[in-house]
Amino acid sequence: MKNDFEEKMADIMIGEAVTALLEEDIAISWAVLTDRLRAAIEHETDEDRVRAGLRAIEEVRREMQIRAAENTGVYGTDGMSAQKLH
Template identity: 50%
Template sequence: MKNSHDEKMTEVIIGEAVSELLSVGLDISWVALLDKLRTALNGETDEDRIRAVLRAIDEVRREMQVNSGGHKTSYGRSSDPFAPRGKLH
């Protein structure tokens, strides 16, 4: 069972990343969100937040995999979890 504090922290991290993307006028996509989370990870020093960022990255990767459906994209790429380029909203 996941710790509710960990889940909340992960949601906060994802929310911060989305807010940052919106504040600079970027489209929200799985790839943009993953890139922003990786950038956040590189600059983070707090252990709890590092774990939360890692969980957030894992969640986004899983969601990308689910949304790709394990099929090739229309661009002919494999179903690599990093391949989906569609907007979230």
């Protein structure tokens, strides 16, 4: 149950970060999104939001790795193309 809450909160935090970047007319990239999420939790006092923010950062990093693997043609340990991992 807690994982579902953290997952939803992480998605919300990603959405908030993307919305803020769009409102500020800042080009969105994986690095900018990660930096924005990191900044969002820097002064956060709500423990649930901090955990969700850290989870959101990890999700973005994982997605970055998947995209990088797709672009380089790197294959996973199971022999499948990284494209087919998600």
